[in-house]
Amino acid sequence: MPLQNSTESIFSQLEALGHKKIVFCSDPDTGLRAIIAIHDTTLGPALGGTRMWAYKSEAEALSDVLRLSKAMTYKASINGLNLGGGKAIIIGDSHRDKNEALLRKFGRFIKNQNGEFITAEDVGTNPRDMEYIRMETQYVTGMPESIGGSGDPAPVAALGVFMGMKAAVKELYGNDSLAGKTVIVQGIGHVGENLVKILRDEKAKVYISDINEDLLRQVAKKYGAEAIAHNNIFDIDADIYSPCAMGATVNTQTINKLNCAIIAGSANNQLEDEQVHGQMLREKGILFAPDYVINAGGLINCYSELMGFTKKRTMQLTENIYEATRNVLKLSKAENISSIEAANKIAEKRIADIKKVKSSY
Known part of the structure; x- marks a missing residue:
């Protein structure tokens, strides 16, 4: 073939x-x-x-x-990792x-x-x-x-997404509390379920959706979340839509249906087309926390294992996703560009700067 x-x-x-x-x-x-x-x-x-x-x-x-490998380059760069x-x-x-x-x-x-x-x-x-x-x-x-490894990266990945959510909420509402906010989590695998737990602990109202109906019922009962059918997620008004399954769920069709203020999730390559759909979200007034910025917790967990960092240091690096996201959203606003363009700009600048350093060796 x-x-x-x-x-x-x-x-x-x-x-x-x-x-x-x-x-x-x-x-x-x-x-x-x-x-x-x-x-x-x-x-x-x-x-x-x-x-x-x-x-x-x-x-x-x-x-x-x-697409995934390019996103990993940008993910490492924007989060300050030497990878x-x-x-x-x-x-x-x-x-x-x-x-x-x-x-x-x-x-x-x-x-x-x-x-x-x-x-x-x-x-x-x-x-x-x-x-x-x-x-x-x-x-x-x-x-x-x-x-001797770092173990399951899912809890760290979920924490990173949560920090990115908080940064987006801060940008939009002036404070970063998620108490009382409504979040739709699409996909409740290892990362998605950990994110649901964190959100419920923060007193957010959480809707969950997954193609695995048995898992959906179990997770809903376990955390006090509300299960919704897979094909109904875009019919619900929510503060945050959090795609945590496969990519490209943010596209022309879904953007026209979305009833949310923020998109912040763990899935890779959430925008079907970065340029087109990044701009569409901006025009519709939906704040997008770029996926490769906020879903870097798993990468940070692996990086920490390679570097021999403690769990405490891993958590500190993951919590830094908050500031990384804030910087992206500030640049997006200052230069009147989409958040994905702003993230790319920051990531590419660090790579270009290090290339100059290396060329002088």
């Missing part, structure tokens, strides 16, 4: 997004089909999770890994196709990058999978605490 109509179109995608390297990984014996995308290593080695997903096509898989951006995807059903042999073979491909790419868990992978990869390479993080 061809990735695109021609190899030229693959290279044009890499050039357009500024990628340094793409590695295609194939192993007939294990059934492994994977792609490692290294976007930029100016600030440090490229770190990004490995996502396992049953993509409809190889072209869709390539497009996803390119580059990368991402990996394994094409397949994580419930059916994943096994030790496949993961260990994938680990060999990571090892061959000689430290230029470091991976961690993502959608469709977990800490146990990282243990298998670790059997073949040292370039993996997000290991279980029982073997």
